[in-house]
Amino acid sequence: MGTESEKRIVLRIDPNDESITLKDIMQRIQEIQRQNPNLDVFFDGDEYAVCSRPRDKARPIAEAVEGKKKA
Structure with a gap:
């Protein structure tokens, strides 16, 4: 599963623009x-930036969401 350290800022948005x-x-x-x-x-509101990270191809999104609910 992707970790926070794999997140990359692609485009920072100026919140005053x-x-x-x-x-x-x-x-x-x-x-x-x-x-x-x-x-x-995705848009990261804390960073106010468009970010990316490698897709987790191992699990479909439904499994990833269910896994988070159980954790």
Whole structure:
């Protein structure tokens, strides 16, 4: 399973830039995901950045979610 240390910041967002919309961020996430199908791409609110990490191919998402519920 991916660890926090595998997370990589792809694009840092300036929280003071009012010209950037949620739609802009979502489009950028989709673009990065299309270019890198082996990565999970997501917005990290703590970092205020678009981040990525290697996909966990060993388990389907349903198993990963269930595993977290039991832990």
